[in-house]
Amino acid sequence: MQRFLDSAQELIVEKGTTDFTVQEVVDRSKQSLRSFYQHFDGKHELLLALFEDALSMGAAKVREAAATESDPLQRLRIAVETLYEQSHPSPGVQRPLFNDFALQLLVKHPEQVATAHIPLLTVFTEIIEQAAEAGLVAGGKPRRQAALVMQTVMFASQAHGVPADSHAHPVTSEEVWQFCLGGISGVPATAGRSASA
Known part of the structure; x- marks a missing residue:
């Protein structure tokens, strides 16, 4: 879970926006899409956790x-x-x-x-x-x-x-x-x- 949070935070810092995709977070975290959805229902829940x-x-x-x-x-x-x-x-x-x-x-x-x-x-x-x-x-x-x-x-x-x-x-x-x-x-x-x- 922490890898997804860290990856999303890195993308926010780099892009200067919350406009990124779940796939970008998954790719950066080097984990699977399935693993992402075991922790979060979607991007909204990921941003809420951050x-x-x-x-x-x-x-x-x-x-x-x-x-x-x-x-x-x-x-x-x-x-x-x-x-x-x-x-x-x-x-x-x-x-x-x-x-x-x-x-x-x-x-x-x-x-x-x-x-x-x-x-x-x-x-x-x-x-x-x-x-x-x-x-x-x-x-x-x-x-x-x-x-x-x-x-x-x-x-x-x-x-x-x-x-x-x-x-x-x-x-x-x-x-x-x-x-x-x-x-x-x-x-x-x-x-x-x-x-x-």
């Missing part, structure tokens, strides 16, 4: 980065900033698995997108629960709060077509963190600044 794997690795990196801090609020800040950097498009770097496939997946199979994001949602939920237990953020619905924070961070990292102000300066990870912390009221944001200083 997408889920990439999100799981991303969640592990967020957890690892956040673990460097003992303060729960600082762990949350690092988690937000790490996710922002992961989601932010790098100049000249194509990410067709996220830009092309994920968009199609979101439109046609939103339940699969939700399932793929569970590892990341779990990490953010745990960190928010810890911050709530310490009295640093409002408690209540940590999983729902985690989903809202993740959606805010990931959308903000991709929203280059929306000017942040009249000078069209791009939004920074620090601005996203301050917004997640204080929302539009801005009240807790001062506490977040002093904690990160």
Whole structure:
């Protein structure tokens, strides 16, 4: 199975697109077509496995980065900033698995997108629960709060077509963190600044 995943990933990197055939993956993996269909129903399932794997690795990196801090609020800040950097498009770097496939997946199979994001949602939920237990953020619905924070961070990292102000300066990870912390009221944001200083 891993050979098929590795071969598909290599093709994505080489072509800069998810536009490849199952036969190309099979040829590159040096395995049989029969073997491919023993593991995957088709190309969609192969791409979904790659997408889920990439999100799981991303969640592990967020957890690892956040673990460097003992303060729960600082762990949350690092988690937000790490996710922002992961989601932010790098100049000249194509990410067709996220830009092309994920968009199609979101439109046609939103339940699969939700399932793929569970590892990341779990990490953010745990960190928010810890911050709530310490009295640093409002408690209540940590999983729902985690989903809202993740959606805010990931959308903000991709929203280059929306000017942040009249000078069209791009939004920074620090601005996203301050917004997640204080929302539009801005009240807790001062506490977040002093904690990160």
